[in-house]
Amino acid sequence: MIEIEALYKIFYEQSSNPFYALKDINLTIAKGEAVVISGVSGSGKSTLLSIIASLDRPSSGRVIVDGEPISKLPDIHASAYRARSIGFIFQHFNLIESLSVEENVIAPLINSRLDMTTIYSMVKRSMEVANISHKASQSISELSGGERQRCAIARALVNNPNIIICDEPTANLDRENSILFIDILSRLKAEGKSIIIATHDPLFDSLPFESRVIEMVDGEIV
Amino acid sequence: MLNSPFFSFLTLLIFKQKTKHIGVVVISVMIIFLLSSILFISSSLQQTLQKNLKNQPDIIVSSLKAGRSVDTPIEWIDKIVEIDGVESVTPRVYGRYFFTPNENSFWIIGVDFFDEQSNQNLKSLIDQVELREFFSTPSMIVGDGVGEFMRGHFYSDSFSFRLPDGGFKEVKIAKELLSSTNLIANDMIVMPQELAREIFGMDDEVVTDIAFNIPNSSEWDNIITKLHLLFYDIRVVDKREMIKSYRGLYNYKGGLFLVLYLVTIATFMLILYQRYSMVYSSDRRDIGILRATGWSIKDILKLKFYETLIITMVSFVMGVVLAYGYIFVLDAPLVLEIFLGGANLANSVELVPTIEFGLLGSIFLIFAIPLFGSVLIPVWRIATTPPKEAML
Numbered sequence: 001m002i003e004i005e006a007l008y009k010i011f012y013e014q015s016s017n018p019f020y021a022l023k024d025i026n027l028t029i030a031k032g033e034a035v036v037i038s039g040v041s042g043s044g045k046s047t048l049l050s051i052i053a054s055l056d057r058p059s060s061g062r063v064i065v066d067g068e069p070i071s072k073l074p075d076i077h078a079s080a081y082r083a084r085s086i087g088f089i090f091q092h093f094n095l096i097e098s099l100s101v102e103e104n105v106i107a108p109l110i111n112s113r114l115d116m117t118t119i120y121s122m123v124k125r126s127m128e129v130a131n132i133s134h135k136a137s138q139s140i141s142e143l144s145g146g147e148r149q150r151c152a153i154a155r156a157l158v159n160n161p162n163i164i165i166c167d168e169p170t171a172n173l174d175r176e177n178s179i180l181f182i183d184i185l186s187r188l189k190a191e192g193k194s195i196i197i198a199t200h201d202p203l204f205d206s207l208p209f210e211s212r213v214i215e216m217v218d219g220e221i222v
Numbered sequence: 223m224l225n226s227p228f229f230s231f232l233t234l235l236i237f238k239q240k241t242k243h244i245g246v247v248v249i250s251v252m253i254i255f256l257l258s259s260i261l262f263i264s265s266s267l268q269q270t271l272q273k274n275l276k277n278q279p280d281i282i283v284s285s286l287k288a289g290r291s292v293d294t295p296i297e298w299i300d301k302i303v304e305i306d307g308v309e310s311v312t313p314r315v316y317g318r319y320f321f322t323p324n325e326n327s328f329w330i331i332g333v334d335f336f337d338e339q340s341n342q343n344l345k346s347l348i349d350q351v352e353l354r355e356f357f358s359t360p361s362m363i364v365g366d367g368v369g370e371f372m373r374g375h376f377y378s379d380s381f382s383f384r385l386p387d388g389g390f391k392e393v394k395i396a397k398e399l400l401s402s403t404n405l406i407a408n409d410m411i412v413m414p415q416e417l418a419r420e421i422f423g424m425d426d427e428v429v430t431d432i433a434f435n436i437p438n439s440s441e442w443d444n445i446i447t448k449l450h451l452l453f454y455d456i457r458v459v460d461k462r463e464m465i466k467s468y469r470g471l472y473n474y475k476g477g478l479f480l481v482l483y484l485v486t487i488a489t490f491m492l493i494l495y496q497r498y499s500m501v502y503s504s505d506r507r508d509i510g511i512l513r514a515t516g517w518s519i520k521d522i523l524k525l526k527f528y529e530t531l532i533i534t535m536v537s538f539v540m541g542v543v544l545a546y547g548y549i550f551v552l553d554a555p556l557v558l559e560i561f562l563g564g565a566n567l568a569n570s571v572e573l574v575p576t577i578e579f580g581l582l583g584s585i586f587l588i589f590a591i592p593l594f595g596s597v598l599i600p601v602w603r604i605a606t607t608p609p610k611e612a613m614l
Contacts, residue, residue, distance in 0.1 A: 055514055055609045075606075076518050083516025094511050094613050097504070098238040103231075108515040110231045119227055155515065 002029040002052060002163070002194065007061030007071075009047050009219075021047045023219045025061070031162070034185070034195040036204050039216035045198035048216070049165050052196065053086045054078040065163070083108060087156030091168035093148045095140045095155070101147075102127070102136040105154045112159070122158055130154035130184060146177030153184055164188055166197045170204075178203050185209070232528050247537050250589070253487050254541025255548070257585045260480060262549040263557060265581070266573040268469060273574075275465050279312070279433035280442065286455045293428035301452055302432060307441045313429040315418045319383065319411070328368050329410045332418025360417050361396035367408035369398040386423035393417065491592055509604045510612025522605040523598060530597045534590045542582065550575045 007025035010018050022044045029035050037045045050056035052063055054070050063071040070081050082088075095104050105126055109119045127133040130153040135143060143151065149169070156164060164185075170178035182203065189195055189209045197204060205213075215222050236243060283302065285294040296313055303311050315332030335356070362381075364372065372381055372395065382390040399407050419426070436442055446458050509522055517525075548554060550573055558573070604612055 050608075050610050053514075076520065079513070079516055079518035079521070082514070086516075088514060090514075090613075094507075094514065096508050096511055099234070103234060103238075106227075106231070107512060107517075110227050111517060111521050112227075114227070116227055116230070159516070
């Protein structure tokens with residue numbers, strides 16, 4: 001379960017004109033729940049996701065995941081939390097261009113202390129779920145937008161996280177690939193993963209699985 | 223450890239980004255090559271020199287008049303022989319002979335072939351000479367440089383020396399020394415003392431100087447003091463001073479080179495630094511991605527540390543091996559000329575392979591510390607920024 005309490009993110013905090021990216025966010029996401037955060041660009045969706053994933057820190061307030069406060073963790077613990085619990089799918093995929101699909105998917109497990117056999121079986125499984133196994137040895141630069149997205153999904157799933165966070169996941173995809181992506185999300189939801197999606201894609205208005213929609217405007221949940 | 227997922231990923235990254243690393247390796251190899259070359263050449267020359275100087279007489283005594291070098295009376299020998307602890311007292315006749323057409327000069331060493339020699343180099347030389355043949359006609363033994371010079375001027379069998387009275391003296395070339403003695407004997411001519419006296423126009427009562435050995439080295443200073451008490455105007459040169467002055471000469475040349483190379487290295491370091499700065503944008507993004515997927519700052523620093531270590535080690539080994547080949551296999555073309563510059567005859571010294579591991583270690587540190595700094599400090603700065611910012 002994810003509990004967010006009185007969360008603020010303020011930029012230029014010390015200046016005379018501070019910018020409130022997030023204002024008094026209070027939100028609870030149950031285990032296995034799917035939440036769609038909608039809102040226009042600049043409404044604070046991505047900032048909220050970054051804080052939940054511990055990629056950024058809030059100015060004040062708390063994020064508690066499965067009873068553990070994660071918003072002020074030191075780097076070593078925050079990294080361990082990301083490696084253990086979070087699968088993040090970015091709008092621009094954020095893949096390492098010089099590596100192949102398989103090598104990108106393997107990256108989150110390198111410091112996991114698992115042996116190579118276990119790692120490769122996890123990578124294989126994850127690529128199968130994301131339907132990208134046939135491109136395993138292909139370089140990222142040779143992939144289409146949809147294939148890059150599936151590689152990013154495989155990487156996000158490889159550590160078998162409980163929370164899947166997607167930031168504008170279909171912004172760079174055509175309709176066909178977007179539907180394929182939603183299909184993968186359905187399967188993940190069926191597996192009991194918590195899914196948080198920030199998007200303004202209308203395709204997410206009628207998802208084939210149960211979901212809660214949250215609207216954000218100017219850093220606030222409305 | 224080496225087949226752990228971490229090291230597999232590390233080698234993968236190095237091979238996948240080889241175009242970036244090849245440039246760095248090439249520049250690094252050049253730096254290591256330059257530094258190691260200087261180290262190899264100076265330590266090899268010093269070792270050869272030390273080996274040669276070890277065979278020199280322990281003490282050389284000559285006469286001065288108001289500080290000016292003059293011929294030494296041969297009668298001094300009788301007094302020197304009487305000093306306890308002195309051995310192999312040898313009167314020496316030598317001097318520079320100028321070959322005016324070419325403005326070259328050779329050292330002529332006059333030797334009494336039947337005397338006990340204080341100079342072990344000369345002794346081993348004389349042992350190789352067939353004396354009967356040597357004395358049947360005026361003959362000489364020449365250094366490698368002298369032999370080459372004479373052949374170049376069509377004196378392949380003998381050479382005619384100009385005498386002080388205007389006449390000429392033809393002397394046969396009986397033997398040419400090996401190039402391994404070049405550091406000391408390249409421009410040397412060894413001949414019977416009487417012949418040397420004739421060429422220099424010296425009387426039988428004088429010699430250039432008197433050399434001798436002192437087997438007990440703790441007695442050196444005592445005997446030098448006794449010599450100063452025995453003779454009023456005297457110059458005493460001991461082997462320790464000779465070694466020190468030769469070492470100083472080559473250290474000075476090595477130092478000069480080091481300054482030049484430091485300038486070069488500074489330039490290379492700047493290029494290296496710039497090269498790394500250029501790849502920062504892609505590196506920055508990759509670091510951000512790894513951080514977002516659960517890598518800690520420590521993991522990132524560990525990855526970059528080992529990556530730099532591998533590149534540094536590869537460059538170091540390649541640079542040292544190349545320098546070794548250049549100095550000891552190819553005999554250091556160009557650089558050796560500068561080290562031996564000042565000799566009036568072309569000198570081709572045989573460089574004995576010498577490796578000083580302590581200095582090689584210093585070179586590694588001199589090179590590696592700035593390189594590690596130029597990589598790890600920016601990486602640390604990137605790794606500590608929020609991953610979202612780094613990925614932009």
